[in-house]
Amino acid sequence: MLKVEGLTVRSGDVELVHDVSFDIAPGERVGLIGESGSGKSLTALSLMGLLPEGVTATGRAALDGPDGGGDDLVGVPESRLKRLRGRDVSMVFQEPMTALNPLMRIGAQVAEIMTLHGTPRPQARRRALDLLDRVRLPEPAQIARAYPHQLSGGQRQRVMLAIALANEPRLLICDEPTTALDVTVQKQMLELIAEVAPALLFITHDLAVVASVCERVLVMYGGRVVESGPIREVFTRPRHRYTEGLLAASKLTPRGTRLPTIKGSVPAAGRFPGGCVFRNRCPHATPTCEDVPALTGDGHAHACWHPAD
Amino acid sequence: MPTHAGTPQTEEPAEALIEAEHVSRVYHRPRTSLTKPGAAVRALDDVSLTVRRGERYGIVGESGSGKSTLLRLLCALDQPTSGSIRFDGQEITGRPERRLRFLRENLQIVFQDPMSSLDPRMRVRDLVAEPLVGLGLPAGDRVAELLDAVGLPASAADRYPHQFSGGQRQRIAIARALAPRPKVLVADEPVSALDVSVRGQILNLLADLVDELGLTLVFVSHDLSVVRHVCETVAVMSRGEIVESGPVDEIWAAPAHPYTRTLLRAVPTLKGLL
Ligand SMILES: Nc1ncnc2c1ncn2[C@@H]1O[C@H](COP(=O)(O)OP(=O)(O)OP(=O)(O)O)[C@@H](O)[C@H]1O
Ligand SMILES: Nc1ncnc2c1ncn2[C@@H]1O[C@H](COP(=O)(O)OP(=O)(O)O)[C@@H](O)[C@H]1O
Ligand code: SF4
Ligand SMILES: [Mg+2]
Numbered sequence: 217m218l219k220v221e222g223l224t225v226r227s228g229d230v231e232l233v234h235d236v237s238f239d240i241a242p243g244e245r246v247g248l249i250g251e252s253g254s255g256k257s258l259t260a261l262s263l264m265g266l267l268p269e270g271v272t273a274t275g276r277a278a279l280d281g282p283d284g285g286g287d288d289l290v291g292v293p294e295s296r297l298k299r300l301r302g303r304d305v306s307m308v309f310q311e312p313m314t315a316l317n318p319l320m321r322i323g324a325q326v327a328e329i330m331t332l333h334g335t336p337r338p339q340a341r342r343r344a345l346d347l348l349d350r351v352r353l354p355e356p357a358q359i360a361r362a363y364p365h366q367l368s369g370g371q372r373q374r375v376m377l378a379i380a381l382a383n384e385p386r387l388l389i390c391d392e393p394t395t396a397l398d399v400t401v402q403k404q405m406l407e408l409i410a411e412v413a414p415a416l417l418f419i420t421h422d423l424a425v426v427a428s429v430c431e432r433v434l435v436m437y438g439g440r441v442v443e444s445g446p447i448r449e450v451f452t453r454p455r456h457r458y459t460e461g462l463l464a465a466s467k468l469t470p471r472g473t474r475l476p477t478i479k480g481s482v483p484a485a486g487r488f489p490g491g492c493v494f495r496n497r498c499p500h501a502t503p504t505c506e507d508v509p510a511l512t513g514d515g516h517a518h519a520c521w522h523p524a525d
Numbered sequence: 526m527p528t529h530a531g532t533p534q535t536e537e538p539a540e541a542l543i544e545a546e547h548v549s550r551v552y553h554r555p556r557t558s559l560t561k562p563g564a565a566v567r568a569l570d571d572v573s574l575t576v577r578r579g580e581r582y583g584i585v586g587e588s589g590s591g592k593s594t595l596l597r598l599l600c601a602l603d604q605p606t607s608g609s610i611r612f613d614g615q616e617i618t619g620r621p622e623r624r625l626r627f628l629r630e631n632l633q634i635v636f637q638d639p640m641s642s643l644d645p646r647m648r649v650r651d652l653v654a655e656p657l658v659g660l661g662l663p664a665g666d667r668v669a670e671l672l673d674a675v676g677l678p679a680s681a682a683d684r685y686p687h688q689f690s691g692g693q694r695q696r697i698a699i700a701r702a703l704a705p706r707p708k709v710l711v712a713d714e715p716v717s718a719l720d721v722s723v724r725g726q727i728l729n730l731l732a733d734l735v736d737e738l739g740l741t742l743v744f745v746s747h748d749l750s751v752v753r754h755v756c757e758t759v760a761v762m763s764r765g766e767i768v769e770s771g772p773v774d775e776i777w778a779a780p781a782h783p784y785t786r787t788l789l790r791a792v793p794t795l796k797g798l799l
């Protein structure tokens with residue numbers, strides 16, 4: 217379905233994402249986790265051809281067509297990507313307010329993504345209502361006439377999902393789609409995404425959230441995939457010390473006890489240490505870790521010299 | 526001597542520090558037509574609560590349930606439509622700002638979004654000293670002392686908020702709130718915008734400061750599991766009302782109100798899934 221090989225993202229001579237490879241099978245839901253500044257969003261934006269000015273991607277990312285042909289997503293001209301974006305691959309962003317046009321009614325915004333890809337206007341209008349209903353917005357006709365500021369945060373995220381699903385994409389990418397929502401609204405949104413996504417790349421920093429939506433997970437740090445595998449295995453038997461740290465930090469211990477944390481903070485781009493990128497924060501680092509550990513193992517893979525067991 | 530939070534519950538209950546009685550707040554939405562008045566929103570409906578000295582008091586509820594509205598009233602940043610709020614025995618509603626000095630010195634607030642709650646044009650030094658300047662208190666070495674207390678290097682003083690990460694900005698906001706040596710720290714979703722790893726660092730920092738300084742903490746969150754880690758008492762809000770309140774461990778173990786049960790079920794957890 218989606219095959220990413222050696223994806224590297226640079227800004228000038230600073231590498232922001234390094235040699236990332238992964239696959240997503242049809243119907244599969246894959247999570248991408250890591251702290252803020254790990255390179256998750258840049259990975260997603262590369263697949264959408266939406267990298268910011270001055271940031272470039274190399275490597276290969278191909279989306280299998282239904283007829284067996286493949287579409288390249290990286291290193292192809294904008295004119296070709298434009299055709300795929302919002303039709304074959306689409307994305308729900310973290311902050312719905314900035315992704316929606318404040319001056320345009322909701323119904324028109326949902327219809328627009330279909331007319332852009334050739335659906336006749338009246339048909340697009342009708343389908344927009346169906347989509348608003350499909351993402352379980354109450355009274356779709358009324359919502360369609362509203363402007364974004366008249367909706368709650370959770371409702372705006374559903375609209376974003378309706379827009380993303382409009383052209384029946386083959387791959388849906390969600391970048392922290394529920395981070396700005398409260399737990400009750402988040403739960404509904406996660407159930408909805410799991411239900412409607414064709415194939416899914418789901419980005420979050422919340423391990424409990426990814427565990428409730430995905431089957432497989434990629435752990436990213438310092439622009440690299442440091443561990444990957446089935447969620448259950450990675451979360452019950454983490455091998456990389458970064459994954460281990462993230463898991464420990466996700467547990468809320470009883471009141472009066474200290475919460476486990478990962479020492480220090482994520483370095484700025486270009487300031488990660490050589491060798492293992494986690495070396496300066498890792499409690500298990502030795503001089504061996506000054507060499508880059510390779511990502512090894514099939515199924516459940518990790519890139520650590522002294523893995524947990 | 527103030528009772529420290531976390532002391533055994535067999536002690537006499539500490540004296541009441543914040544008392545809200547039958548507090549309501551009605552907002553009027555801006556009118557959308559010339560003929561009809563703007564709709565009235567009852568953001569708080571007959572809310573009463575008591576926060577005792579040294580207590581860690583949590584307020585939990587979904588988005589729009591009235592948590593921030595309640596906090597703004599407790600901090601006298603807004604006035605209730607009806608009801609009474611006393612701080613340390615003194616009524617704070619209906620007072621002009623110049624007669625709220627005792628409150629401003631003793632109660633400070635930290636907001637959710639460290640990105641927008643700090644003025645981007647001000648240096649950290651001036652941000653942290655601002656509450657002192659407002660109260661006409663000398664800053665002296667206080668800024669350096671505060672930055673140290675929240676785990677930031679002294680050099681942070683000369684920089685601007687955008688030069689810091691989300692977690693570091695929240696440390697700056699906490700340093701600023703502690704500047705006038707308040708008795709009460711009010712925190713409105715202080716960790717909701719942060720990564721889990723940073724969330725732990727900030728919650729540990731808050732717990733340390735509350736212990737060391739003998740603070741009373743009012744802590745708002747939409748996540749009951751976070752409130753349970755931080756607070757001993759919780760009030761559950763839904764649609765402008767407190768639907769249930771009491772010791773958090775009891776409510777966690779046996780929620781009485783259906784809304785609390787919904788809230789509990791919504792908490793994402795790793796446990797059930799693995
Ligand atoms: N200035 C205002 N004018 C009109 N309505 C308002 C105003 N401020 C808040 N409200 C409304 O009052 C209700 C309570 O809002 P409040 O901000 O207290 O909720 P909250 O519990 O803090 O939510 P969140 O978790 O999203 O921060 C909501 O319906 C909100 O839309
Ligand atoms: N437009 C850009 N130019 C240069 N560096 C960038 C740009 N966007 C992001 N970065 C840097 O790349 C790194 C990864 O960013 P990002 O993919 O946004 O992380 P995440 O989504 O995991 O939080 C960060 O250090 C970030 O500061
Ligand atoms: S390779 Fe070394 S530094 Fe990196 S996570 Fe493993 S033990 Fe830690
Ligand atoms: Mg991101």
Ligand SMILES: [Mg+2]
Pocket residue numbers: 592593594713
């Ligand atoms: Mg609020």
